[in-house]
Amino acid sequence: xxxxxxxxxxxxxxxxxxxxxxxxxxxxxxxxxxxxxxxxxxxxxxxxxxxxxxxxxxxxxxxxxxxxxxxxxxxxxxxxxxxxxxxxxxxxxxxxxxxxxxxxxxxxxxxxxxxx
Amino acid sequence: xxxxxxxxxxxxxxxxxxxxxxxxxxxxxxxxxxxxxxxxxxxxxxxxxxxxxxxxxxxxxxxxxxxxxxxxxxxxxxxxxxxxxxxxxxxxxxxxxxxxxxxxxxxxxxx
Numbered sequence: 001x002x003x004x005x006x007x008x009x010x011x012x013x014x015x016x017x018x019x020x021x022x023x024x025x026x027x028x029x030x031x032x033x034x035x036x037x038x039x040x041x042x043x044x045x046x047x048x049x050x051x052x053x054x055x056x057x058x059x060x061x062x063x064x065x066x067x068x069x070x071x072x073x074x075x076x077x078x079x080x081x082x083x084x085x086x087x088x089x090x091x092x093x094x095x096x097x098x099x100x101x102x103x104x105x106x107x108x109x110x111x112x113x114x115x116x
Numbered sequence: 117x118x119x120x121x122x123x124x125x126x127x128x129x130x131x132x133x134x135x136x137x138x139x140x141x142x143x144x145x146x147x148x149x150x151x152x153x154x155x156x157x158x159x160x161x162x163x164x165x166x167x168x169x170x171x172x173x174x175x176x177x178x179x180x181x182x183x184x185x186x187x188x189x190x191x192x193x194x195x196x197x198x199x200x201x202x203x204x205x206x207x208x209x210x211x212x213x214x215x216x217x218x219x220x221x222x223x224x225x226x227x
Contacts, residue, residue: 042219043160043203091159107159
C-alpha cells in the first residue's frame with residue numbers, strides 16, 4: 001500500500017489566493033483527519049470524518065477554512081482567502097476499522113504551505 | 117478533553133535508556149494512553165498504547181502507575197535515529213478526544 005498520499009507537497013502562494021490541499025487515504029480506511037502543525041502551536045486537529053461524514057470541525061480556525069470528503073478515497077482542505085498566518089504544515093491521516101482498536105492513525109507526508 | 121503535560125525537550129547519549137514522562141491528571145476511566153513519534157519532515161507514527169501497568173513492543177515500553185495520572189515511555193538503548201518528537205495522547209480508543217497532540221517532547225540523541 002502506498003500509504004496516505006497528499007498533494008502538493010509544497011505550496012507557495014500570495015495572500016488572498018485560494019489554496020486547495022488534497023488527500024488520498026489508505027484504501028479501506030473509514031476515518032480521515034486533517035491536522036495543522038506550527039512551531040508555536042504544535043500539531044492541531046482541524047477536522048475529522050467518519051465514513052465521509054464530518055464528525056467534528058471544532059478545530060477549523062475560521063470560515064476561511066473548509067473541508068470536504070466526496071468519497072472514501074479523496075478529501076480536500078480549502079483555504080479561501082489565504083493569509084500569512086495560515087503558513088504551516090498540513091497533515092492528513094487515516095484510520096481503519098481494525099486500527100480503531102488502538103486508535104492508530106496513519107499520517108501522510110504533509111503539505112508545507114507558505115502564504116506570502 | 118484530557119490534556120497532557122510533557123517536557124519540551126530532552127537530550128540523551130547513544131546507548132542510554134530514555135524515559136519520557138507524561139502527566140495526565142484528568143484522565144477518564146475510558147481513556148487510553150497513546151504515544152506517537154515524529155521524525156523531521158514526516159508525519160507522526162504510532163508507537164504504543166496502554167491502559168494500565170506495563171505494555172511492551174519491539175520499539176518501546178509504556179509504564180502506567182495504578183492511579184493512571186501519568187505514564188512513562190521508555191526507549192531502550194537509543195540511537196541517533198531515535199532523535200524525534202514524541203507525543204503523548206490521552207482519550208478513548210476511537211473517539212475524537214484522543215486527538216490532542218500538542219507540542220510533544222523533542223528528544224535529541226547525542227553521539
